[in-house]
Amino acid sequence: MFSGAKDMEHYGIFDRYNMRERLPHWTTDECNSIAGSDGSIFPPHITKNDTLMVYDKDLCRLLPLRFLQEVESKAGVQGYRFTPPEDVFAADEHNKCFCPAGPPCAPHGLFNVSLCQYDSPIMLSFPHFYLADESLRAAVEGISPPVPEKHRLYIDVQPEMGIAMRARARIQINLAVSQVVDIKQVANFPDIVFPILWFEEGINELPEQVSSLLRLATRVPPVARSALGWGLSALGLLLILLAVTCLIRSSHRQSTLRLEGHAVAKAPPAKTPGKENGYELNNRR
Template sequence: MTLCKIQKWEKVDIVENENGTISFNQKRVYIFNEEMSNGSEDDVVIVPNIPMLSATSQSKHAARFLRLAMASIMDILKIKPFVEVSVGQLLWGYEDPLLKLAKDVVPKEQKLPYEEFGLMYGKNSTSQDRVTVFSGVEDITKFGIIDKYNGRSHLPHWLSDECNRLNGTDGSIFPPHITKNTTLYVYEKDLCRLLPLEFEDEVITRHGVPGYRFTPNVRVFESVDRNPDNMCFCPAGPPCAPNGLFNVSLCQYDSPILLSFPHFYLADQTLRTAVEGISPPEKDKHQLYIDVQPEMGTALRARARIQINLAVSQVVDIKQVANFPDIVFPILWFEEGIDGLPEEITDLMNLATTVPPKARSILMVALFALGTVLLIVAVTCLVRSSHRQSTLHLDASNFLATASVDQAKKKAKMENAAKH
């Protein structure tokens, strides 16, 4: 199943600061596109109960009496490891009994800010995050780079200043004069880090505009044994995330959420083979990339593709998951992107590359002001993509449930054999 949405970006509450920066709130609106989708938000799916499985995984190293108490609570509330919800509920939120209970019993400083669970809960038509970026008027080399995000100049999660850096862009624009040796940095709140992009190839985009393609290096999500530089992203380890996965639990209220590229592209393929129904990754379908106009630094075409995975743990004292295997379970993957810019914009860009440097700077600032227009046609696809991949997610859920049932049956047979 593929669900596509038109995503509109709008900068609101814009303020020009005296230090050459601009502050604004980024509002994103998602509009369902029926023509580009082969399903609807009313379609019903069976998916892992993420709040429950997060709670059981977090309890794995807690005192045994706490795990037994949790099992009793789940019995009373009839909470199961899989839930049947509509796609719309999975995305935008549904009432969860555990989250509702947590509101009353969890200490105030540890409380979650909501009682509903949804992968994109609270993200539609909202503008909660305050972003301050450099306008480039005083220093063109900082054009579009984030100065502060919600008042912070660094992230609070990781083990070094380097890994806590925020000084990238939102991916729509970059400082000018990009070369093949330039490393571009993109910050996305849900990624919980800067994502470095390196030159891959020269490309021709819509309306014949040439550009450079930048994509994440193969080492970006490598395990720490392969890339020791990633140790700063493992504050609780070792053990750290397997090769090709990035642990964002610190940004997700300690839920065992791991990000990867779709179909575990560039990841250890034992992750893929551990779950039935996942086809091998394909670069053209699963790679993340941004094509930029090198002189201007403007994004011409892009595909941001990220898969959300849940680390499921066996917890013997909680009968609901006592027979589960330890597994990294793919929930779904997202694709966001633009195919190209309107011809009026590309004409303006072509003009900017031929005018004197001073006039070019003015045009670049104008393009920044048109940042909403540049991405207004961005299409966001919730990808349970193609018939095969739709089967993948449902089969994967069934596989995990079946594994539990099979192990329970084997245990019962052994007990019966012992009696006789």
């Protein structure tokens, strides 16, 4: 995992996982990439337009997360909530690389993990088939419609620091059951994706001490920057006024000296008419 010592843009991103730089399961380098976070820390200065990438070892793939809404922790720290997009498990072109065996691939809303889970017929989804095809839920009796607030996966991140404040990972494990005509007892069973269980793990709030430090780290710098900006502006204005005052006083002093110099100056003494070159001239008649 990158520590951010050389590049903070990759802070908290996996470099290797189990000594591997890439996964061996899928058909393209992009789908085999592990260049994501573990979900606890992300590169700083996150915006609402960013897509956060989290590597999920159970899914054996990167899970994209996109901005959902602004949130606030109990400690008063502002954050952004990120959640997987609606097409994250869509049966479309951008997920084609996760179906190396070719069609038929997993239905919309399901992810086939058999290749990375010892070839077991397991498909993962969100609880109650949230974001999945309606036919999957209709095929099973007794399963209620999904509620986004209860069944959505999300991570709340403090955007400036890139620290996860609150998170909920919710995944449902499903068993893909295929019709077996050779076994009389199940010969009439249709192909079905049967939900086994769903689980939830995460964190509600950071410890109070950590929340206090995070609140301090996010609130003090903006106030300090604002105060420093106003302080420097006031200092600059004061220096300009001081410089103008000094120039005015200097100009006034020079003008006074010039006037006094004209007033004190005297004309040189006139020569004595009766003397010229040190000799007295006699008047001749």
